[in-house]
Amino acid sequence: MNKESAHELLSQYIKSNSLINHSKMVAFAMESYALSKNMDVETTHKWWLTGLLHDLDWEQFPDEHPSYAVNVLLPNYEIGEDILHAILSHAPARTGVHPTSELDRYLFACDELSGFIHAVSLMRPTAYDGMKVKSVTKKLKTLNFAANVSREDIHEGVRLIDTSLQDHIQYLITVFQQKKLEGLID
């Protein structure tokens, strides 16, 4: 599925701008990590697509998320099994499917933290610009800030991709600064 069709599919099932924005943020985070690992064009696109579609059913079928997308919506399109597995495994508590492949693990690691960094950006007049790792880690310890974001999942994600929390946060901040500058995310 090419980028244009993927965006079309997304806007067919998601009306909320913030959920579209979240989907794009996770897609860019995934794409950037794939590029940093020198993955080929096809694989990099796959990582982007996985990020973009991971919450496809969240708005309309929240109780069945993400199984509804994987079992009902996405089989109508040419979406690889590895992408479907990754989407299932970003919500292991719901699906019982745990992240195993590299694609699975990076999706899990990028999802919650992207949402959290976006929440931090909303508190700052310059959004991602000038955002420091420390201001993000500080907010992570403030449990009533973005309380719906699971700190446990963020730490689990960092463990899954074998990096440090600081490095992962810095990496994502840099990606989002660039994409915001390009006008591609909010």
Ligand SMILES: [Fe+2]
């Ligand atoms: Fe989700």
Ligand SMILES: [Fe+2]
């Ligand atoms: Fe998500």
